[in-house]
Amino acid sequence: MRPSLEQAIAAVQQLPNLPSTTRVVLGYLNDDDADINQVVQAIARDQGLVARVLRIANSPFYGLPNQVQTIHEAVIVLGFSNLRLVVTAAMMTAQKFPGLANGVEVQRLFRHSIAVAICAAAIGRSNKLNPNLLFLTGILHDIGKLALMATFTAQYEEVQSLRASGNLLTIDAEAQVFGFNHATIGAALCRHWHLPEAIAVAIGDHHSFGGDDDLDPSAKDYSAFAEVIHLADAVALGLNLEADPLAAVPPLSERGWIRRMGSHEKLNIDFKEIERLYQELVVLIDGHS
Structure with missing residues (x-):
């Protein structure tokens, strides 16, 4: 149900x-x-x-x-x-989310979160935003997925099946199964944990940008952190460092890109440096978690 x-x-x-x-x-x-x-x-x-x-x-x-x-x-x-x-x-351990059973999926999720964190910090520096807080937000941006996996295991297995068989984005599969997505749940969990409100807002809104390019810029006052996490998530999914066979880049907000990156066609970040940092951090966490 x-x-x-x-x-x-x-x-x-x-x-x-x-x-x-x-x-x-x-x-x-x-x-x-x-x-x-x-x-x-x-x-x-x-x-x-x-x-x-x-x-x-x-x-x-x-x-x-x-x-x-x-x-x-x-x-x-x-x-x-x-x-x-x-x-x-x-x-983000199994002790905090005791219902988790799919270790491979959880490992992929955490690896993706590391990639998003690195990208978010890099974009944040070029936007004069706190890279430390953005790094933490990137690590936690999909915490709602872990919470749903642990709390509604059977329903989330249905999400994964829909994602695999229907070539759907995760948020679209979640919407079909739950009627909402992990971003909303993640924001609620961050507030329950009394984390900074900037993190909760960014997590809750980071999927709210796709298809917004024809909207009046004043239609919604998105937070700067949410825009950065939105862009970092898309970049990390495009790089697919976590080797997820179902990874797909969500619709990217052109308006968010312009506000964060200006008129540049390319991100002002070093992809080789991102990959190097990613590999170092994965070894650090995977080998000693």
Whole structure:
């Protein structure tokens, strides 16, 4: 039976809440003026996070001659950018979404999210928008998919079947099965977790641009972050770094492109650099999650 939007939001809000420690750590990591000692003290309150951070800092990925033994050393080794990814990955584990069964699909989803995060940060820098917050938003932009997969497993399997057999975009398949899409659910979940409103708005609106090119520019006041995530999502899907055989680029907002990229026909970002960063981050997360 198809749940109403209200029922779906109520259901995903029953998922385990975001630990207050995680919110505090992410808040510091998104502040360019954050004191490293504040970050260290915040991480130290969560022993699970401490273990994960130390494990990754001591991984072969960094190849350090001596073992990292303190959180302070680990934060220095990882840097705020990698640490932000580690903390966010801790949010998106099977423990938080216990109903997830399709490991391959979840892995693809997280890899796509990494690609979107990298693209969003790059576009954000050229638009003088906070690249750190955009990176986090990119990582979380499809969190509604995870929530729906975990909460309405059978219905989401139907979404995947429709997507495969009907050559449909995910949001169109979701609309057929649920009557709404993962962006709306993701925004509701971010608000339930008390994440910054800019993230919730961007996640909720990042699929609201396709086919808008003939609209009056004043028809809707889309957020700058939502436009960036919309563009980054399309770029990441076009690159298909996660190797999804069903990956398809959604309709791209020409108006959003012009507002974010000006009249340039090409993105002012280095695709080879994006791929390099992507491969590094995937190794970091896949090998030590």
